Amino acid sequence: MATVTLKGNEIHTIGSLPAKGSPAPDFTLTKSDLSSASLGDYAGKKVVLNIFPSVDTGTCAQSVRQFNQEAAELENTAVLCISKDLPFAQARFCGAEGIDKVEMLSDFRDGSFGEAYGLTFADGPLQPLHSRCVVVIDESGRVVYSEQVAETVEEPNYKAALEALVDA
Template sequence: MKPTFQGNPVSLAGNILNIGDSAPEITLPSKDLSDVKVGGASGKYQIINVVPSLDTGVCAMQTKKFNTEAAKLQNAQVFVISMDLPFAQGRFCSTEGIENLSVLSDFRSKEFGKKYGLLIDDSALRGLLTRAVIIVDPQGKIIYQEVVSEITTEPNYQAVLDLF
């Protein structure tokens, strides 16, 4: 499925992973510049929220919603990944009270976007990540994935939460 931005199709670099695939382990900087691993086997469920930029209303809403829900989840790590610089992510988290999830940046090498097939390759959003939610099981397999069809809309929160 090819996502759209304001109704216009966008191309993604790489191949989107599928349910049942192994989730590549990627090391990304967090808001304090420490390295955090996402994907791979971690012994916990990983809910990976992918957003273009925390500076947009929909991305901010998605992050706030999962921050609230993350506090209720057992045996799960919740991540938000964007291309925002870690400094901007830190400011966003401070301003919005985001404390229950890890905010990570793919700005250095875009490795996450390329390996997960979520890097926008054209349009005005070229170089950003498309909106998606991925759940990785404790053994490192993808058990849920939603690449949101229209980048400007929110994901299906209930479908994710129903898995827990």
């Protein structure tokens, strides 16, 4: 169980993020067209998992914009933005914002992604949404970087994630 805060109030997640060097847990998430996507679909690519509670909040929306602008410029890299938002809401946001270099994926069906990565809120007002995290996976499927943002309303460390991506 990890401890983070939401506007200074302590909340917990159900587990801990996968350790650096460990194999990234597989997942099945839902695309905006309601088809499924799994980690295996991105085999041979570097993968950035930008995980957040809801695209309908300012900080979450900014993380999608930032990764759309920065990480999506890198070669052989997939940037996956993951929340429990319905795929329709994710698609609406991307259309309104002109977001076209990242892929939005939803864990709305069963929450298994949040469970596998240990990042689902276990308590607090955002339970059972995802905590704000970034996980970078190399071409061989190993975790090379992970960050669980300590204060939920703050943005992730984009620079550190991008540097890990370049070094992977």
